[in-house]
Amino acid sequence: MSLLDTPIARLDGTPATLGEITGGRPALLVNVASKCGLTPQYSALEQLQETYGDRLTVVGLPCNQFGGQEPGSSEEIAEFCSATYGVSFPLTEKVEVNGEGRHAVYEQLVGQAYADDGGFKKSTEPGDVQWNFEKFVVAADGSVVARFGPATTPDDPAVVAALEGVLG
Template identity: 60%
Template sequence: MTTSDSSSTAPLGVEIGALTGGSADLGQYAGHAVLIVNVASKCGLTPQYSGLERLQERYAAQGFTVLGVPCNQFLGQEPGSAEEIAEFCSATYGVSFPLTEKTEVNGDHRHALYQRLVDFADGEGHTGDIRWNFEKFLIGRDGTVVARFSPQTEPEAAEVVAAIEGQLA
């Protein structure tokens, strides 16, 4: 793939709003490893916020960030306003990593960010639609997708940590 092809499909090359308004400015993460996760506040997997925050704390100084993407497409499990989502994440899980605006990850209105992610296969060969809240994509320092993990894979699972550390080495 040429550099121009890479930049046209790079996930961090799209525009998306920040949860609190304005642009999330994904370009600021160029050269960093980024774990993009569609999140929800009222899901059985919501406690994964704790593991995501621990990853953020452990690796942020090494050029890593978690990027949470609130999504209400799975049984309406993220119904809140931007303010409610921000308050929940901060008060309940101490989330310090950035959150985008509420976004559609599947269907006709799938955000361009996810259009650039879903063709990457996870370890079981799954590509395509996001299966549930807390599906994870690791973007390498070069801006390409390097790993995809199922929603049930805990943020601090050995394979996730190894993939992150491999990008930070």
């Protein structure tokens, strides 16, 4: 199954596939959390969506696996993201990114080595997601082309270059 064919519900529970959520465009997939020290990255993610939104989709995938930093309901997550950061990009249902309950989207993503982990893990090897706000650049055909660690900000030149590379 292609990454884009993977079923994943929208934050409101509406069934979808990842491809439907991305609108068939290249995407930046990010596991997000509302109560993390890295949560201010929402601002840069929203800026990327505003800058590239006609050719790229930023997708937030809420996750509560790291320090219980995304404990809210879907409604609470939506309200926080909208009111605090003006988030306009799509959010999915809350997912697990590691372990036995790892969502099928992440089963495919974690095989990608890191382009840069921002010094968070000091490794570039594929494997489990390290923390909230790990970023995956996905081409329009569903291929994973780059992975960036939590401390690498969405507006980092390497992330922007990877995104522009899939935009052609």
